[in-house]
Amino acid sequence: MSRIGSMFARVRAERRLALIAYLTVGYPRLALTPALVEAAAGAGADAVELGIPFSDPLADGRTIQAASQLALKAGMTVAGALESAQAARSVTQVPLLFMTYLNPILAFGLDRFCRAAKAAGIDGLIVPDLPPAESGELRPAADAAGIDLVFFVAPTSSDTGIEAACRAATGFIYCVAVTGVTGARAQLDPAVLPLIEVVRRHTTLPVVVGFGISKPEHLAALEGKADGAIVASALLDAIAQAPRVASPSAGPRHIVGRWPSRKRFPQPRGTPRNAG
Numbered sequence: 001m002s003r004i005g006s007m008f009a010r011v012r013a014e015r016r017l018a019l020i021a022y023l024t025v026g027y028p029r030l031a032l033t034p035a036l037v038e039a040a041a042g043a044g045a046d047a048v049e050l051g052i053p054f055s056d057p058l059a060d061g062r063t064i065q066a067a068s069q070l071a072l073k074a075g076m077t078v079a080g081a082l083e084s085a086q087a088a089r090s091v092t093q094v095p096l097l098f099m100t101y102l103n104p105i106l107a108f109g110l111d112r113f114c115r116a117a118k119a120a121g122i123d124g125l126i127v128p129d130l131p132p133a134e135s136g137e138l139r140p141a142a143d144a145a146g147i148d149l150v151f152f153v154a155p156t157s158s159d160t161g162i163e164a165a166c167r168a169a170t171g172f173i174y175c176v177a178v179t180g181v182t183g184a185r186a187q188l189d190p191a192v193l194p195l196i197e198v199v200r201r202h203t204t205l206p207v208v209v210g211f212g213i214s215k216p217e218h219l220a221a222l223e224g225k226a227d228g229a230i231v232a233s234a235l236l237d238a239i240a241q242a243p244r245v246a247s248p249s250a251g252p253r254h255i256v257g258r259w260p261s262r263k264r265f266p267q268p269r270g271t272p273r274n275a276g
Contacts, residue, residue: 002146003094003095011228016223017222017227018206020049020210020231021048022048022051022235024064026070026072027236029074030084033050033087034087034090034091036239038091041094046228047097047123049097049099050085050098052076052078052104053081054068054100063233063236067236081098082116085120095123097148098126101127115145123171124148125138125148131161132151135168139168143170148169150173151165151166152165153174153175153195153199154195155191155192163202166199166205167203173199174208175196175199175210177192177212188213189212193221196226207228208230209229210230213232213234
């Protein structure tokens with residue numbers, strides 16, 4: 001069973017929502033990513049998503065764009081992200097996923113990137129600008145490397161699109177909670193709950209919700225409905241607001257540690273299958 005599959009099996013047995021923390025590799029400083037991963041995992045994150053900075057991040061809102069620009073200006077590259085991931089893997093056993101756009105992967109080389117990511121300890125790959133219909137080359141490369149490939153579905157997705165994403169994905173399905181880009185929201189879009197139900201009709205993979213998850217109340221609304229939630233912009237904001245005299249690691253500890261991810265609730269419908 002893959003590391004991602006094992007994590008969801010454990011969380012499901014504990015009857016709670018998996019909490020996945022998002023970090024931009026190289027933010028706020030190049031050398032800090034492993035320590036931030038360790039802090040997030042130590043505070044209770046069940047997995048960590050590592051965003052590789054990109055100059056044209058179409059799916060990212062203001063917070064992640066700003067973090068990416070700072071990391072790029074400091075010299076972060078795909079090779080540097082791989083090195084950071086390898087260092088992070090040495091300090092935690094939670095699943096690690098890369099979130100990156102397609103162009104950096106193509107520039108690095110599909111097979112080469114997947115092999116290097118696996119060697120660095122990466123368990124999954126999320127590519128927001130890659131629809132299932134255009135994933136014919138990346139899917140076999142990821143599969144050969146033993147990396148789960150996660151696809152997005154959104155409230156605006158057609159039933160055909162949802163079915164295609166569910167058929168192509170391994171690891172889990174990423175349900176976009178809002179229409180638009182990433183970023184903290186005051187309320188969870190009620191459209192995401194019916195979306196979860198539609199997705200479950202097409203797959204037994206775990207269903208994870210992201211985009212706009214910024215409050216403990218958002219997690220409470222997903223309890224018993226989704227299998228996991230991804231916290232991104234709210235976590236980066238906490239890192240940015242950490243006092244200069246303290247370690248930025250206080251940000252992950254503050255956000256992850258105070259959210260009720262350990263609360264038990266009725267199990268979601270469906271039985272997630274292991275994709276690895």
